[in-house]
Amino acid sequence: MCKFLDLEKYPLDRPESAEYLQLVRRCQNDLAEEGMFNLVGLLKRDVAELAVEEVRPVMDSESFTHKRQHNIYFKKEIPGLAKDHPALKLCETVNHTLCADQLGQGVVTQVYEYEPLLAFIADTMGKDQLFLMKDALARINVMAYREGEALNWHFDRSEFTTTLLLQAPEKGGEFVYRSDLRTENDPNYDGVAKLLRGEDSLEKVLEVTAGTLNVFKGKNTAHRVSPVVGNRERIIAVFSYYETPGVVFSKEDQIGFYGRAA
Numbered sequence: 001m002c003k004f005l006d007l008e009k010y011p012l013d014r015p016e017s018a019e020y021l022q023l024v025r026r027c028q029n030d031l032a033e034e035g036m037f038n039l040v041g042l043l044k045r046d047v048a049e050l051a052v053e054e055v056r057p058v059m060d061s062e063s064f065t066h067k068r069q070h071n072i073y074f075k076k077e078i079p080g081l082a083k084d085h086p087a088l089k090l091c092e093t094v095n096h097t098l099c100a101d102q103l104g105q106g107v108v109t110q111v112y113e114y115e116p117l118l119a120f121i122a123d124t125m126g127k128d129q130l131f132l133m134k135d136a137l138a139r140i141n142v143m144a145y146r147e148g149e150a151l152n153w154h155f156d157r158s159e160f161t162t163t164l165l166l167q168a169p170e171k172g173g174e175f176v177y178r179s180d181l182r183t184e185n186d187p188n189y190d191g192v193a194k195l196l197r198g199e200d201s202l203e204k205v206l207e208v209t210a211g212t213l214n215v216f217k218g219k220n221t222a223h224r225v226s227p228v229v230g231n232r233e234r235i236i237a238v239f240s241y242y243e244t245p246g247v248v249f250s251k252e253d254q255i256g257f258y259g260r261a262a
Contacts, residue, residue, distance in 0.1 A: 002114045004047045004107050010039055012116040015123070027124040027215070035179030036206075036216030037124065043111075043164070043211035051107035051166045052235055055098060055142050059235075063096040063144065064259040072153045072192060072222060074256075086193035091152035096144040099137040099258055108237045111164065112140050118241060121215060125160060133240040135248040136262040142166070145173060145234040151225040153196060155182070156218030162239040165208045170230030175206040177216070177223035184220075195222055 001013065011019045030037035043051075071088045081088065103109050111117065113132065122130040133139035145151070178195055179202070182188045194200050205226075208214060216223070228234050240247075251261040 004111055005042055006044050010042055012120045024123045035221050039213040041211050042213040048166050048210040054106040058102050059098055059144055062102060063098050066097050067094045074154055087189040089196045093152045094149040095151060098142040100140040101136050103140060112239045127243055130241045131245040133242055134246045137254055137258050138249050139240050141238045143236055145228045148227050150227040153222055153224045155222060159219045161216055161218035163214045164237040165210050165212050167235040168210050169228045169234040170232045172227050172229035173234035174226045175208060176226055177221055178203045179221045181222045182220050
């Protein structure tokens, strides 16, 4: 039992129930049609605020300011692609990050480690089993975006990404995405360049409310967070789950994203 989740609305703890199976089917349909699904109000009333209260002192004093120029791939070069190809256009990301080893056993960590949630996500994705990430830094991140800050265009490394919004900003901070921009067999570099020029008519915008869990196929879905407007930060937790146990980032990747290695 996880006291922070609305298990009446979302019966994650009753996997044999008709309500659970109906929820799984709904999420599977959303994944097929939109490349994502949302559990609006998964956190009980006031829990998001509690989570923010827990992380704010550490965020204000110990967070790593992740600021760098990058391309959509977060790689210096792509084999076979000219360095001046428009798909490699540089953009800037700025946010403030807390890692799993800075979070303790508060709301965010307990939700991430809740086994029925892990099993539910596996069911929606058609996976036999999912595992918590082993990486002491990357398994859970909490990120804050302040006035003018944004997460710019990128693809995720994992097949899917799970986020939990803890606090929405006054304005801006929307989740902007383009589903299925590439495939395993077709990198679609010209399509990527078209998106970066702002010319892709299939780009979509999602406004998420605090307490909402979002699961999306981030490996082939280009996405970004638009710049935050106003004094209220956008604060979001990012959960990393994998099909294989023991996944960790390289020290180079840890330093690039968090300024330190585990």
